[in-house]
Amino acid sequence: MKSQAPSTVDIGEYQHGFHFPDESVFKTRKGLDEEVVNAISSHKGEPEWMRQFRLRSLRAFQKKSMPNWGADLSDINFDDLYYYAKPTDDQKKSWEDVPAYIKETFERIGIPEAERKFLAGVGAQYDSEMVYHSIKEDLSKKGVIFTDPESAVRDHPDLVKQYFGTVIPYLDNKFAALNSAVWSGGSFVYVPKGVRVDVPLQAYFRINAKSFGQFERTLIIADEGSFVHYIEGCTAPIYATESLHSAVVEIIALPGSRVRYTTIQNWSNDVYNLVTKRAMAYKDATVEWVDGNIGSKRTMKYPSIYLMGEGAHGEVLSIAFAGKGQEQDTGGKAVHAASHTSSIITAKSISKGGGVASYRGLLKVNEGLHDVRSRVVCDALILDESSRSNTYPYMEINSDDVSIEHEARVSKISEEQLFYLQSRGMSEQEASTMIVNGFLDPLVKQLPMEYAVELNRLIELEMAGTVG
Amino acid sequence: MSAAVDSWVRVASENELVTNMCVTVEGTAIALFRTNEGVFALDDVCSHEYSRLSEGEVWEGEVYCPKHGSRFALATGTVTGLPATQPVRAWPVKVENGGIWVAWQSQK
Amino acid sequence: MADRKEPAWMQDQRAKAQERFDAMSWPTTSDEEWRRTDVSGIDALSFVPAPRADGRTAGSANAEGLAGTLRFDSGRPVEAGMDQTWKDRGVRLMSLADALEEFEKPLSDIFDEGVDASDNRFTVWHYASWSHGAFLTVPAGLEITEPFLIDFTESGDGVLSSPHVVVVLGEGARASVIQRITGERNGSDERILCNAGLDLRLSDAAALQYFEGQYLGPQSLYFRQARTRGGRDSSLRHYDAALGGRLVKTRIDCGLAGKGSEAFLNGVYYCRDGQHMDIRTVQRHHSPSATSRSYYKGAVASGGRTVFQGLIEVDPGASGTDAYLTNRNLILGDAARSDSIPTLRIGNNDVRCSHGSTTGRLSEEELFYLESRGLSRNESREMLVLGYFEDLLDRAPEAYREGTLDLIRSRLASAA
Numbered sequence: 004m005k006s007q008a009p010s011t012v013d014i015g016e017y018q019h020g021f022h023f024p025d026e027s028v029f030k031t032r033k034g035l036d037e038e039v040v041n042a043i044s045s046h047k048g049e050p051e052w053m054r055q056f057r058l059r060s061l062r063a064f065q066k067k068s069m070p071n072w073g074a075d076l077s078d079i080n081f082d083d084l085y086y087y088a089k090p091t092d093d094q095k096k097s098w099e100d101v102p103a104y105i106k107e108t109f110e111r112i113g114i115p116e117a118e119r120k121f122l123a124g125v126g127a128q129y130d131s132e133m134v135y136h137s138i139k140e141d142l143s144k145k146g147v148i149f150t151d152p153e154s155a156v157r158d159h160p161d162l163v164k165q166y167f168g169t170v171i172p173y174l175d176n177k178f179a180a181l182n183s184a185v186w187s188g189g190s191f192v193y194v195p196k197g198v199r200v201d202v203p204l205q206a207y208f209r210i211n212a213k214s215f216g217q218f219e220r221t222l223i224i225a226d227e228g229s230f231v232h233y234i235e236g237c238t239a240p241i242y243a244t245e246s247l248h249s250a251v252v253e254i255i256a257l258p259g260s261r262v263r264y265t266t267i268q269n270w271s272n273d274v275y276n277l278v279t280k281r282a283m284a285y286k287d288a289t290v291e292w293v294d295g296n297i298g299s300k301r302t303m304k305y306p307s308i309y310l311m312g313e314g315a316h317g318e319v320l321s322i323a324f325a326g327k328g329q330e331q332d333t334g335g336k337a338v339h340a341a342s343h344t345s346s347i348i349t350a351k352s353i354s355k356g357g358g359v360a361s362y363r364g365l366l367k368v369n370e371g372l373h374d375v376r377s378r379v380v381c382d383a384l385i386l387d388e389s390s391r392s393n394t395y396p397y398m399e400i401n402s403d404d405v406s407i408e409h410e411a412r413v414s415k416i417s418e419e420q421l422f423y424l425q426s427r428g429m430s431e432q433e434a435s436t437m438i439v440n441g442f443l444d445p446l447v448k449q450l451p452m453e454y455a456v457e458l459n460r461l462i463e464l465e466m467a468g469t470v471g
Numbered sequence: 472m473s474a475a476v477d478s479w480v481r482v483a484s485e486n487e488l489v490t491n492m493c494v495t496v497e498g499t500a501i502a503l504f505r506t507n508e509g510v511f512a513l514d515d516v517c518s519h520e521y522s523r524l525s526e527g528e529v530w531e532g533e534v535y536c537p538k539h540g541s542r543f544a545l546a547t548g549t550v551t552g553l554p555a556t557q558p559v560r561a562w563p564v565k566v567e568n569g570g571i572w573v574a575w576q577s578q579k
Numbered sequence: 580m581a582d583r584k585e586p587a588w589m590q591d592q593r594a595k596a597q598e599r600f601d602a603m604s605w606p607t608t609s610d611e612e613w614r615r616t617d618v619s620g621i622d623a624l625s626f627v628p629a630p631r632a633d634g635r636t637a638g639s640a641n642a643e644g645l646a647g648t649l650r651f652d653s654g655r656p657v658e659a660g661m662d663q664t665w666k667d668r669g670v671r672l673m674s675l676a677d678a679l680e681e682f683e684k685p686l687s688d689i690f691d692e693g694v695d696a697s698d699n700r701f702t703v704w705h706y707a708s709w710s711h712g713a714f715l716t717v718p719a720g721l722e723i724t725e726p727f728l729i730d731f732t733e734s735g736d737g738v739l740s741s742p743h744v745v746v747v748l749g750e751g752a753r754a755s756v757i758q759r760i761t762g763e764r765n766g767s768d769e770r771i772l773c774n775a776g777l778d779l780r781l782s783d784a785a786a787l788q789y790f791e792g793q794y795l796g797p798q799s800l801y802f803r804q805a806r807t808r809g810g811r812d813s814s815l816r817h818y819d820a821a822l823g824g825r826l827v828k829t830r831i832d833c834g835l836a837g838k839g840s841e842a843f844l845n846g847v848y849y850c851r852d853g854q855h856m857d858i859r860t861v862q863r864h865h866s867p868s869a870t871s872r873s874y875y876k877g878a879v880a881s882g883g884r885t886v887f888q889g890l891i892e893v894d895p896g897a898s899g900t901d902a903y904l905t906n907r908n909l910i911l912g913d914a915a916r917s918d919s920i921p922t923l924r925i926g927n928n929d930v931r932c933s934h935g936s937t938t939g940r941l942s943e944e945e946l947f948y949l950e951s952r953g954l955s956r957n958e959s960r961e962m963l964v965l966g967y968f969e970d971l972l973d974r975a976p977e978a979y980r981e982g983t984l985d986l987i988r989s990r991l992a993s994a995a
Contacts, residue, residue, distance in 0.1 A: 063540075072611075172540025172552055283553070309553060340556035369557055371913065385928035388895065394923040400938045401917075403910035407938040409921070415928040498620065521608050521617070 034082045040184050043087050047153050060173035060183030067177040074301040074332040084247055086185045148193040152220050155191035170253035170281045178249040178277040182218045189219035194229040206235040219250040225260035232263040247275050254282035256290050263291040269298035276302040286312030293449050295322045296331050307336035310344035320446045321350040325358030334364035342373040350381045354390035361393040372402040381411035436466040480575040493525035496575055504545055511545035512562035512573050519555035586679050588687045596694050596707035603700045615886045616828050616857040626739035626772040629654040646725040647672040652732045654711040675712035685747050689778050702804045705741050705774045712743035719749030726755040733762035736769045743776040748785035755788035757979050763796035770798045777805035781813040788816045790979045795823035803829040811837030818975055819846040820983040830859040835869035846875040847968050849987045852882030859888040868899035876971050881912025888920045895926040904934035961991050
């Protein structure tokens with residue numbers, strides 16, 4: 004990935020004085036086999052049990068077949084990718100190399116100067132030290148662990164062993180197996196009993212470009228009665244250096260806890276973004292996924308919640324924007340494995356310029372349960388003739404004391420609304436943009452303010468067709 | 472588990488079972504496993520989706536369903552790992568007279 | 580399998596279908612549409628076809644209140660009659676075997692399409708080996724208010740029965756049909772494998788109401804593929820009642836092929852202990868400004884399993900589409916399973932498409948209310964369940980509606 008002069012924010016150094024070995028010594032090549040996996044594990048200085056886990060995962064990846072449903076992934080050539088570090092001389096990239104549309108988007112969305120180069124991956128020093136420092140102290144005092152997974156494996160092996168790979172087993176699907184074999188970077192969060200983390204934890208506070216890695220692995224454990232809000236990604240388009248991104252996010256919400264996980268994904272439009280995200284919500288716990296998919300060439304992502312204990316509640320709020328050349332295949336899953344549980348899935352999508360937005364979701368209720376309620380609502384806007392929208396909801400209900408509702412609607416922008424706004428002096432584009440923002444509003448309201456603002460501006464850009 | 476079983480049914484000969492195999496009794500598919508701890512029998516069909524546990528790997532007393540990785544304890548059929556959330560039936564099994572026997576209860 | 584009497588074109592078709600059949604294998608749970616219905620335990624080829632009907636129609640009678648009748652018993656036509664007025668004006672209701680020569684033109688196209696569109700071995704098998712059936716044609720401009728009755732009584736343990744019905748309406752023609760398949764004559768242990776096909780073709784401005792009822796015995800297996808196509812300004816109202824069979828797998832594929840055409844698909848299914856019903860409706864919008872509705876209501880008792888799969892597909896050229904799909908499932912017991920998969924594939928933006936699905940059980944408040952009025956628990960349940968289905972059957976002919984509700988009533992009583 005990035006081999007830089009020491010970054011200003013390095014958890015390892017700051018907290019534990021650990022140094023990663025010199026990356027330039029590490030030889031890498033394209034393709035994936037046992038040798039590469041072993042090299043990754045050694046390079047990270049991992050204990051044997053994690054190395055074995057990676058190797059078992061590799062075998063699963065090699066054996067499993069590609070999904071025969073979902074977005075079109077036929078262009079992925081697994082042998083032609085780098086799975087860990089890249090040759091160092093390839094890392095030099097300058098601001099000049101960053102595509103114009105990315106630079107312009109930064110400008111239009113209003114990303115601060117200082118962040119732009121960092122986000123564009125040209126490795127400028129991003130000094131978030133001051134901002135980050137005080138937050139870190141506060142967290143430490145409360146006993147909150149917020150670190151990268153490599154450090155967690157080293158410093159909190161018992162916690163990791165207890166939960167890592169239990170929510171998403173390496174056999175779950177081909178891309179989870181891939182991630183399990185070559186994961187690098189991501190976050191590890193542990194919130195102790197009863198602790199409320201008031202400030203949202205953000206991925207890119209913490210580490211440099213590793214946050215935007217191909218194979219991030221995130222594990223969040225919220226102990227009883229705790230609360231945490233984790234945010235990843237950002238509205239600014241991320242200029243990716245590799246085209247296959249396959250992340251895994253596991254969340255364990257122990258009794259009485261609440262976890263909200265917000266993602267705004269805007270990968271550049273050559274990226275395949277295939278993510279497995281799943282949460283287990285125990286007794287009286289709540290998990291909320293807020294999932295915004297704007298970028299990438301192909302995204303397949305279905306944040307899931309397994310309601311394991313009575314009183315558990317799960318919500319998925321999903322926004323997808325599929326523009327020219329894009330396929331967003333997204334949705335959510337709720338599996339009710341306990342009585343007195345509830346779930347809500349709300350998905351809104353927009354397809355424009357030939358884009359394809361598909362909702363894919365599962366609602367499952369086990370046998371012998373009582374008082375299970377669920378509501379799924381999917382709303383799709385198709386903005387023009389060449390675009391498409393698909394809805395594939397699956398409901399599998401095996402108990403009778405349930406109340407399950409599902410609705411989906413597909414339509415275009417209402418002629419009356421357009422006419423009304425235009426008669427008030429707006430151009431057709433301005434009117435359309437306003438209507439689209441209104442359409443997304445109930446979900447955008449759930450985002451932290453600065454994200455909401457940036458997202459609205461981004462939608463404006465997409466509607467104007469000047470992006471990508 | 473009920474105290475009275477209908478009958479012991481011989482499902483395979485001892486040397487047929489190396490590590491995993493699948494047998495059928497009255498239309499029900501049963502997965503047999505041999506580990507250092509002994510011989511075990513579970514319903515072959517994973518409680519998550521229609522996949523065969525007899526084709527899964529066994530690690531430390533648990534079988535991992537090959538399709539999505541759901542885990543079940545060999546001795547009890549308890550579900551120990553997602554995405555399955557419901558157990559599978561564990562069948563009492565014994566090895567006797569060169570054969571593997573399952574305590575069968577007629578289904579209907 | 581070719582019959583001594585069939586015209587060459589039909590023999591060729593059967594051969595073509597047989598070739599495809601031989602090259603395919605039975606569907607497995609890896610095939611998306613068969614994922615929830617495992618047919619691997621069925622030894623389909625052990626079912627023996629009933630002896631081929633000899634094509635001669637026997638007995639002539641037509642009941643009052645009907646425009647025409649055609650009855651089959653174990654694949655043999657046993658009664659055929661029609662109101663003389665209609666006969667004189669060119670309406671034909673006859674055994675399919677008899678129609679092959681005279682009506683080669685519409686039939687060979689229809690069968691050709693059917694074979695080409697078949698995507699699973701059961702349907703291909705049907706086209707290779709259909710055993711008996713009915714053909715109804717109504718010439719242009721004729722408007723017939725009384726319904727036609729097509730009745731199949733199947734029997735014989737281990738029998739394979741493959742009936743096919745074709746209805747063709749000319750421009751502006753209006754007619755209605757009640758079609759029944761029953762098969763419980765020799766007791767509830769009788770196992771029949773009924774592999775049925777249905778083709779409905781509506782010319783421009785034609786209107787057809789079609790009421791189908793499947794009342795096979797509890798050990799029988801029922802597979803049914805229906806294809807419908809409607810031209811400009813045509814109107815189809817199709818009703819489907821699925822009550823019998825141990826395993827039921829049906830699909831109705833409805834094509835809206837003319838501007839302003841409409842199709843309303845309604846269905847009820849009642850699934851009790853030991854039954855497995857997998858029902859699929861497809862609304863395909865090929866032309867602009869067409870309207871379609873699919874409204875299926877099911878109830879599943881303890882020990883039963885239902886699967887409803889619906890699809891609305893809108894071609895890029897089909898602007899002005901107005902399509903809706905609703906599925907409701909009532910769960911009547913705790914060991915019941917109900918899957919609902921309503922899907923949309925929309926390729927045009929100038930549309931109004933929605934679907935809705937709800938699953939739940941009888942309302943405790945309503946039950947309590949009825950009981951407090953002196954009804955027993957069972958009587959209250961019966962009233963609510965029949966009420967649940969009634970709105971859907973509201974506009975169906977009385978015989979069809981009452982027959983279906985009666986059967987549901989008796990199932991409720993025995994399941995209680």
